[in-house]
Amino acid sequence: MNKSAFHKLSYGVYAVTAQDGTRPVGCIANSAMQITSNPPSIAVSINKDNFTHSVIQKTKNFAISILSEQTDPAIIGTFGFQSSRDADKFTTTAYEMQNGLPVLQDICAWFTVEVTQQMDAGTHTVFLGTVTDCEVRSNATPMTYAYYHAVLKGKSPKAAPTYVEESEQPAVSSKNRYVCTICGYIYEGESLPTDFVCPICKQPASAFKLLT
Amino acid sequence: MNKSAFHKLSYGVYAVTAQDGTRPVGCIANSAMQITSNPPSIAVSINKDNFTHSVIQKTKNFAISILSEQTDPAIIGTFGFQSSRDADKFTTTAYEMQNGLPVLQDICAWFTVEVTQQMDAGTHTVFLGTVTDCEVRSNATPMTYAYYHAVLKGKSPKAAPTYVEESEQPAVSSKNRYVCTICGYIYEGESLPTDFVCPICKQPASAFKLLT
Numbered sequence: 001m002n003k004s005a006f007h008k009l010s011y012g013v014y015a016v017t018a019q020d021g022t023r024p025v026g027c028i029a030n031s032a033m034q035i036t037s038n039p040p041s042i043a044v045s046i047n048k049d050n051f052t053h054s055v056i057q058k059t060k061n062f063a064i065s066i067l068s069e070q071t072d073p074a075i076i077g078t079f080g081f082q083s084s085r086d087a088d089k090f091t092t093t094a095y096e097m098q099n100g101l102p103v104l105q106d107i108c109a110w111f112t113v114e115v116t117q118q119m120d121a122g123t124h125t126v127f128l129g130t131v132t133d134c135e136v137r138s139n140a141t142p143m144t145y146a147y148y149h150a151v152l153k154g155k156s157p158k159a160a161p162t163y164v165e166e167s168e169q170p171a172v173s174s175k176n177r178y179v180c181t182i183c184g185y186i187y188e189g190e191s192l193p194t195d196f197v198c199p200i201c202k203q204p205a206s207a208f209k210l211l212t
Numbered sequence: 213m214n215k216s217a218f219h220k221l222s223y224g225v226y227a228v229t230a231q232d233g234t235r236p237v238g239c240i241a242n243s244a245m246q247i248t249s250n251p252p253s254i255a256v257s258i259n260k261d262n263f264t265h266s267v268i269q270k271t272k273n274f275a276i277s278i279l280s281e282q283t284d285p286a287i288i289g290t291f292g293f294q295s296s297r298d299a300d301k302f303t304t305t306a307y308e309m310q311n312g313l314p315v316l317q318d319i320c321a322w323f324t325v326e327v328t329q330q331m332d333a334g335t336h337t338v339f340l341g342t343v344t345d346c347e348v349r350s351n352a353t354p355m356t357y358a359y360y361h362a363v364l365k366g367k368s369p370k371a372a373p374t375y376v377e378e379s380e381q382p383a384v385s386s387k388n389r390y391v392c393t394i395c396g397y398i399y400e401g402e403s404l405p406t407d408f409v410c411p412i413c414k415q416p417a418s419a420f421k422l423l424t
Contacts, residue, residue, distance in 0.1 A: 001346055001347070002346060004321075005322070005323060006246050006323040008278045009354070010222060010223060011246065012222030024339070032222065033223065034221055034243065035257045035336050037335070042221075066220045066221065108217075109220040111217060119329055119331050119338070121253060121329070123250065124247050127296065134213055134218070136214050144356065145222075146353075205399050
């Protein structure tokens, strides 16, 4: 089994958002796909560790904002590497309310979705829902995950190490190895400094995972 | 609601295959995504009208072959526009057996998957399964759905009409309108000739749908 095969799957880059009472929440996801045309339905896969997951499960509603190649990449840092538990991601990000749900403004298109079914997949839940409304916001090219890695991070997808590949390589020393979950940069050392910033993609220490 | 928003979602192009006793079957799908890393799992959405759907439901196993930009586009015609009910798609397509499942050879990578859960989504079923094996076959760029439309068909995604967009436009005459489900070409007439061939992408009449 060569898990690099997983990197050949193609994805977009999405902000999945929900409304927790008066508070908008959201996270970044790659796993979204249309399931049926009639009625129009979409499925997303969300990690149970994300605060947004708990809000979707409670409210049975979410929105998807499709990022474009023109979208400010800082949105990925804000929505992908902070938790809505601690931070209000929407103070620095332009958004609007649609059907009671927050959608971002600097995007290609948005959907509002009412959950009809969900599938427990262990670490993640697959939420399937009916699209209640959707609009196009820009004709910019939708951002793909491959574009994000290749262009925004200035690295080629082929060369980009990932936790899957890296964890399969024997450790070259007895030091711990931490991988940036965004760009694949590897830090080696006894521990990762809490103020560490990825030299490649400028993500904070919280974006790193210990390779085991 | 502007259903063009659906065209901003990003997908790859995949052959989803299964084994019906001694007979390999398969179809083209865009809707595949990794759901979890541990265990490695993947979900696909398959139309219930596809013969491959019935075989997956019976055998609880399927394989995914990821097409690349170098893959012979004829594979899409073979797997996307014939039914395994009538045609043996594998007589003209190089393949090999992996874990009892057929995978194509002219591809980026393949997965074999054992179904663990499924979700009935009306016209489609979402099959979720554990990846039992996977291998990379080429470093060619994975084919995206956008690439397929933009490059292989010589049309820009922005200009490409689709059944969703077209069906929302008022009919310009009392004639029937048929859309090529591959490239979006519109044929107008009282009926679509059975020997009609799409002038853009060379698909047969069976690839057309009546716009209602």
